[in-house]
Amino acid sequence: MQGRTLVWTLIFVIAGVWLLLRATTGSGMGKAYVKRTDQQFVNVAEAGEAAEWIEVHTPAARAYDFQDLPRYPLEERVGWTEYDPAPPKDWAAAEKANPGQQTYVFSLWRSIGLWLAAMFTFGIFSFLYRDNPFYKISEAVVVGVSAAYWMVVAFHTTLLPNLFGKILPTWIQSWAMPGLKEERNLWYLVPLVLGVMLLWRLMPKGGWISRWPLAFFIGVFCGLRLMAYMHGDFLMQIRSAIVPLGVFGPDGFDFWESLRSVFLIGGLLVCLVYFFFSFEHKGFVGKTAKVGIWVLMITFGAGFGYTVMGRIALLAIRLEFIFDDWLWLIDPTGQRIGL
Amino acid sequence: MNAAWAWTILVVVVGASLVVLVTRREQTYRALKDLDRRWIFLLMLLAVAIPILGELTFPEKPTGLAKAVFDEIEKLEPGDKVLMAWDYDPASEGELGPMATAFTYHCCKKGLKMYYMTIFSPVGPQMIDDSINNVLKTEFPHYEYGVDYVNLGYKPGYEGVVKVIVSDLKELYTTDHYGTSTRDIPMMKDIRNIQQMDLIVNVSAGYAGTKEWVLFATTPYPENIKMVAGTTGVMAPGMYPYIPDQLLSLLAAIKGAAEYEELVMSAYGNDDLGLKYRKGMLRMGPQLIAHVLIIILIIIANIIYFAEKRRGAA
Numbered sequence: 001m002q003g004r005t006l007v008w009t010l011i012f013v014i015a016g017v018w019l020l021l022r023a024t025t026g027s028g029m030g031k032a033y034v035k036r037t038d039q040q041f042v043n044v045a046e047a048g049e050a051a052e053w054i055e056v057h058t059p060a061a062r063a064y065d066f067q068d069l070p071r072y073p074l075e076e077r078v079g080w081t082e083y084d085p086a087p088p089k090d091w092a093a094a095e096k097a098n099p100g101q102q103t104y105v106f107s108l109w110r111s112i113g114l115w116l117a118a119m120f121t122f123g124i125f126s127f128l129y130r131d132n133p134f135y136k137i138s139e140a141v142v143v144g145v146s147a148a149y150w151m152v153v154a155f156h157t158t159l160l161p162n163l164f165g166k167i168l169p170t171w172i173q174s175w176a177m178p179g180l181k182e183e184r185n186l187w188y189l190v191p192l193v194l195g196v197m198l199l200w201r202l203m204p205k206g207g208w209i210s211r212w213p214l215a216f217f218i219g220v221f222c223g224l225r226l227m228a229y230m231h232g233d234f235l236m237q238i239r240s241a242i243v244p245l246g247v248f249g250p251d252g253f254d255f256w257e258s259l260r261s262v263f264l265i266g267g268l269l270v271c272l273v274y275f276f277f278s279f280e281h282k283g284f285v286g287k288t289a290k291v292g293i294w295v296l297m298i299t300f301g302a303g304f305g306y307t308v309m310g311r312i313a314l315l316a317i318r319l320e321f322i323f324d325d326w327l328w329l330i331d332p333t334g335q336r337i338g339l
Numbered sequence: 340m341n342a343a344w345a346w347t348i349l350v351v352v353v354g355a356s357l358v359v360l361v362t363r364r365e366q367t368y369r370a371l372k373d374l375d376r377r378w379i380f381l382l383m384l385l386a387v388a389i390p391i392l393g394e395l396t397f398p399e400k401p402t403g404l405a406k407a408v409f410d411e412i413e414k415l416e417p418g419d420k421v422l423m424a425w426d427y428d429p430a431s432e433g434e435l436g437p438m439a440t441a442f443t444y445h446c447c448k449k450g451l452k453m454y455y456m457t458i459f460s461p462v463g464p465q466m467i468d469d470s471i472n473n474v475l476k477t478e479f480p481h482y483e484y485g486v487d488y489v490n491l492g493y494k495p496g497y498e499g500v501v502k503v504i505v506s507d508l509k510e511l512y513t514t515d516h517y518g519t520s521t522r523d524i525p526m527m528k529d530i531r532n533i534q535q536m537d538l539i540v541n542v543s544a545g546y547a548g549t550k551e552w553v554l555f556a557t558t559p560y561p562e563n564i565k566m567v568a569g570t571t572g573v574m575a576p577g578m579y580p581y582i583p584d585q586l587l588s589l590l591a592a593i594k595g596a597a598e599y600e601e602l603v604m605s606a607y608g609n610d611d612l613g614l615k616y617r618k619g620m621l622r623m624g625p626q627l628i629a630h631v632l633i634i635i636l637i638i639i640a641n642i643i644y645f646a647e648k649r650r651g652a653a
Contacts, residue, residue, distance in 0.1 A: 058484070058485055058519075058523075059483065059485050059486055059525050060523050060525075128380045149461060150461050153461035153462075154461065157461070157493050157494060157495070158494065161513045161518075162494075165513060166513075179514055179518045179520045180513065181513075182520075224498065224499070224502060228498070228558070229554065231558055232553060232554040236584060239584070302576055303573075306572030306592055307572055307573050308572075308630070309593060309594065309630075310571050310593075312387060312625060312629045313592065314430075314431070314433045314434065315387050316387050316391060316625045316626075317432060319388050319391050319625075320391055320622075323388075330391065330392060330394060332621055333615040333618070334614075334615065
């Protein structure tokens with residue numbers, strides 16, 4: 001066995017034994033809990049009217065007498081149980097007050113998710129050592145899950161309520177969105193037709209059809225953005241740059257605010273000179289342009305500094321997840337008090 | 340771990356490294372010149388992990404921008420309407436989660452009506468759920484869904500969504516995130532568009548986010564729409580020019596979050612809350628150590644560069 005392989009084998013064995021000990025002794029680690037909440041909807045519409053489902057525990061239900069639910073026929077009631085994540089301390093407190101209670105329960109699936117998240121985090125981090133199959137699997141899972149999730153969410157948050165819900169509101173309400181209360185609006189056939197035309201590029205013939213809706217979307221977005229950028233980024237920025245060089249406050253001359261104004265105007269002018277190519281950058285113009293480069297470099301440096309700060313924060317939260325949520329080594333927010 | 344201990348350890352480590360550098364110059368030069376970058380990754384991991392394990396925090400002194408954000412929310416009266424535009428996803432939760440939590444806590448303490456929505460990503464509603472589950476449901480159980488807060492969820496369309504809801508909110512938001520008709524939600528009954536909001540609080544990780552809200556909401560309607568924002572570090576330099584005319588103020592990255600947390604906790608916090616609402620401050624500990632490491636690495640890299648240049652010339 002090569003030296004490097006031996007070292008890695010030892011690291012994995014030690015980490016595995018430590019994890020096993022930690023998971024099976026004391027308060028354990030990597031366990032997720034949920035709170036069960038029963039949801040109940042009742043159809044309050046009279047016979048012959050369109051269904052009107054009211055959620056029992058919402059303000060809208062106050063107008064009805066839902067104290068005696070069984071008096072509503074079974075087919076007029078729909079119910080399910082929701083599982084919201086709960087901190088381990090809530091489960092511990094509930095168990096202490098009422099052993100064997102069923103409001104807060106251990107969630108096997110969420111716990112498996114927690115362990116998978118930790119493993120995938122290590123999988124992604126492992127690329128820093130070198131490319132490996134574990135990294136490739138993690139990356140493929142992220143890409144696949146994201147694409148599928150995006151598609152499903154877009155269908156339920158946009159296509160159903162904002163397109164099909166406008167064209168066929170009763171049908172959508174009957175099987176997908178009981179809370180939907182829209183009137184038919186056939187103008188929404190236009191985006192439906194445009195959408196179908198856009199997908200026509202997948203057909204073996206007539207790919208050109210997709211260019212028409214594409215041209216429409218590009219035109220609309222160009223118009224929208226042109227106006228917004230002209231107004232917000234161009235005209236407003238010119239206005240914001242017109243500031244007095246000497247600032248006077250209630251106590252007279254404000255030196256620091258004045259200095260800020262001088263830097264603002266000065267920095268703006270030298271940067272503009274740097275991007276002004278109608279004159280050769282020689283002599284006074286050249287020197288001013290050089291100062292402009294320095295101002296730009298300082299700006300890029302500040303931007304890079306912020307980027308570094310952001311990346312460190314991202315690493316910090318992954319490590320917090322590993323140490324806090326998974327390994328239970330730290331508990332800064334008191335999630336496991338009483339466990 | 341307190342700051343004094345951290346500084347002591349840091350000074351000892353840097354001092355010992357300098358001693359090694361001076362006494363064994365040639366060996367150190369060769370070792371650093373051919374240093375495998377994976378050692379730097381390991382050092383960075385330790386620089387971030389050790390402060391987290393030691394729960395290292397530093398006192399924060401809020402700057403003018405953080406104070407301005409705090410003051411804008413303070414000016415509001417109980418019952419005022421606030422649009423909470425949570426335009427971020429799990430990829431930027433580390434930077435933006437703490438400020439989103441602090442914003443929610445502050446708005447709850449002020450008794451404001453909160454309208455949550457997101458135009459950034461389909462996983463934005465989960466970020467909203469985080470704020471609701473971690474703050475509203477735990478600290479403010481008397482807050483009622485549909486009366487005190489509502490989750491309008493995610494709508495694709497980026498700036499197109501903003502463009503529509505500045506004039507007609509219900510055209511796009513026919514239902515909330517859970518499928519309930521917005522007509523049945525009491526706090527949505529009188530809402531026609533977002534010009535009726537007393538303030539927009541935006542937490543943004545990129546496109547679509549703060550810039551789109553500025554260009555399509557606050558700029559065309561400067562009298563009716565006011566906004567404060569919190570952004571990632573990458574975005575922050577691009578947002579500063581909008582202050583204060585188009586954007587009232589800005590929390591930049593985790594530093595801005597930590598400063599804002601300090602203001603909120605000073606005004607409304609108590610000891611029982613622990614570090615729950617100080618996650619930004621908690622993440623500033625690793626920031627300091629990691630930044631010191633980066634500065635040392637930059638200095639060392641420059642020393643090696645010039646030493647190599649000098650040797651080459653010789």
